[in-house]
Amino acid sequence: MASRGVIVTCLLACIATIVIGCQTSSQASGEVRYLIGMSQANLVEPWRVQMNHEIKSESQQYTEMNVLFEDAAQSSEKQVKDVEKLLAQGIDLLMISPNEVEALKPIVNRAAEKIPVIVLDRDDPGYNYSLYIGPDNYAIGQQAGQFVVSLLGKQGGNVIEIQGFSDSPPAVGRSKGFREVLSEHDNIHIVDTIIADWMRDRAEDKVKEVITRYPKVDVIFAHNDAMAQGASIAAAKLRIQGIQFVGIDGLSGANGGIQLVRMGVLTGTFNYPTGGKVAVQYAMKLLDHEKGLPRRVTLSSERITRSNFQDGSTP
Template structure:
């Protein structure tokens, strides 16, 4: 009797696999997407649309800039109202934020996940309820989203590694790495790319510490790294705030000889491009926020009734003292 009941339940699940989310389908377990019409909420230019923006952590200047870019771009679309939520680096809060947007029945969700795995289920839930989902900067697992917008973090890491190999330490040397939050996809990808970039050189990464993407944490970790590895020549930091924190730790330790490279290249007075211009960093690697691109994708989906590519890759470039002023001016033209 029990076997028959299980068989009937399995048959029922198979029959309603696209309609019922509670039957434990393969796509649920793997995070793979079911079919979704990404323009289903489109009412054309006469509609009014609420967009929910779930941000990972506004303690990072990069994420403040991302929200500002979204706010600025959305202000040019009178049909859009954007509601912002800050998870403050708390996965459970970000899940709750997204659940709240689902309850409010927003017309579209933009999310920059704090970490991939903990946010995958709730993003998939929003997507399966018919809410178009734009994943920005950091990824989730599987493909239950409408579009992902971000730069190629492996390429960016490789670009940084090649700069170390070809320019900064052509004869080799010992360095330390300050890594971003370990569960976030850019942290793993930027490390993989960097290791590919220095391959074949005599550069040795003697230690890696998790700086959690924040300046203050990067400074603390760098202080400990300097005590443990006083013979290093340079620091690869996976974002500019950690690089600046490492610079402050090195200054406090009297290590004016160290060289620092970061990632982000925010075109703001306190950002990485100015840090390169002013000599604190040797280089940074441009990592666009994607804020304007996210609003443009939302416009296509909700107003123009057009689909968007599943993956949208933003361009990067290496910023050194030679081109820092030009890049800063160019990025602030808009």
């Protein structure tokens, strides 16, 4: 019988082989013409996991394409090193979803001097990219504000807003659009703003800390579904009822926003396309030197409520 140490060593070797295979290549065979590097801000947020999945799945439609994936694990310093590593490996095109736009600006612009660069989700005027792909966060914030206004009706109410990172472009845009709509209604008050770094558990902890300060909270709007779910868990543990929870992302699958709406955990959410599939399609166009390509692609977002399921228009 093999010793426990031998078994563990073999198991770890197998796992490492699987992980490396998943992270370094999207193609098992075929003649590779183009090597693409994808630098992801983190793989903790389900939305970013979905983005990578879409990139990998769509890239498999092109036998001449190979994708190398890097995970910055929420560290801008690591993401800079990740991009440098990808450039050293001779990539033909860089895709990047920045952890922090300002910190990544120098390396993004340095890469853009050599190869095409596609930026996903987080934009910055100082980026010299070939193409930006992402939804309009300001418009989504406005949509969320209008939805909350409709939920509260003439009586108005108290709202808590949960942001991701306070200075990230998605958080800034969503909050600005949301607050502008609510500011037009004197009977609606944002009583607190929580920064939860896009994390469900952090949102749960933060909501537990602040929610008992207020006699009544009617709506909690979170900048992603994971934080909205965390807020709902906090309220349930404190046995606080009557709060409606609204999120953003609208992912499918277990604990995704669509399921949370279907289950009644969230009153509504807004789908936030990752742009992964579109990025691969435009990557091929850029690498094939197709003319007339846009510099920005804005992805549309739609509201998801239980009525989507009741009228048969399942997202």
